[in-house]
Amino acid sequence: MIDEALTLLGWLRRSRTRDAARPDRDACPDPGGSPGPDGTRLRPVFTADFSAPGQWVAGRSWAYPDGGPTNPGDNKLDHLVDDPGYARTGTFKATWHRDGNWRAGLLTTEGSDEGFTLRTGDILETRVRLPEEAGAWPAIWTWRDGGNEIDVFEYHPDNPDVLELSNHVNGGGHYYSHPAIRPGARVDLTVEFGAGSVVWWVNGVRAHADRTGVGPHWSAYLIVNLSVCAGEHHPPPDRSASCMTYEVDHLRVYRG
Template identity: 25%
Template structure:
């Protein structure tokens, strides 16, 4: 299905007249070169790949084929959102738009003629982009977490940089898959000199990626001092250090702010208590499952709960969010963000139904 936009050149006579009178433009008559001939009747058509009556915005690939035609044109340029420019002598080009969901994009088209003449028009195309599922963890196999996908970290690691109180273990009491759900349980118990045990697992060296939509369905623990997180760390942390490697917190929650869920970025100039962050209210965070997601592209990083956006940050080459990251799932106790621990706390569980990554 094709859609059309036509624009006719105006003031052509004036342009031709000016060109004929200019002796240094290289576009005069006789020995000065060919006369300027401005393009006219610029027409732009586009074809959304996979478009039909059931899919008016395409098949989800985000692909659009564009064709520009004009009389007396020698070449064309297409300018897309963000300022990216493509040239085409035959007036045809293709573009994949990669903002998640259905969006409208403005496209500026210019036709060039002899003697530095040109004509410009613009159009908008509404297209759907639904990325492909490239990695998933459905937690369908009972027992210990799948070691082909996850590494369980152990120890306290000097409070993990946050004065955390727990000791991470590989025990099933702290991390187990049951009834199609991963359960990370923090417990009050003496563990290697610490008063609390819990679990932390990462996909480092097993699944690392740049850009995509990350989606997790989870039910959060409760109790003052609990601090569950679904997050990502830049794979170059060993060389770049933190926060130079970048950190994307898809979901953070602390029991001392029971109805609040946070989405944050940590990077140089914005880390720790100065993170680039926002929060939203989720009254049933610990009693019902919710979908926590992040859409990460070269242009932006957006945070959602149940499909509702609550935070967005422009991504640029100046911040460390354009390289591979890996996933981390954990539940901390206390610490700088977790805060004071309820003296009557015994245990609480972070439950994760699935994690899916689309690109």
């Protein structure tokens, strides 16, 4: 529950929007705030360095059949590559190939030397620049042992003002719509992976609390990638398109 989570953390941050007239806007937890009554302080346990081979594996994931490189069953045109130019700079790229698939960037902590996993109670915060190209399908999500999936966000430019926020562990999702969500926009995201509720903040505004949570013993690896839609649920890329990108400015995880 959102109130229980905020009590546990012991922090409140003023909304980045400074819109006090909205009573439904709860400030997001501040990893740099003062300790709560129990002395608990969140500490950074993971700061993404996409160029670090010890943190991230490029171009394969067991969230794809046989680890990849393709996943047509999920209506994707991706062909994952480990070329550092497709993900290691924090700009995730996909390029058209004459075989009809798109060479695409994906990074995961699964299988890396450090093998970082998120745990129940962790808070992730990130800033992304959304793609503009039709067919682009960016996401930050979690995965482990065939599931444990929480979508920090998914986005499709054909729904230009909507972020998809989903809990595939215990159910619950939300289409968050706001004028600040648009192709090419930079968006701040904060997610608390609570046992009883996963809570998403978008640009400092509480966007969704699913009230189902991940349970007390959840853990999962991180995945950051740019997929390409094959056209069943969202339009595929324009026939003239040859490249698409989205950016992740930073990604950090905090733990109590």
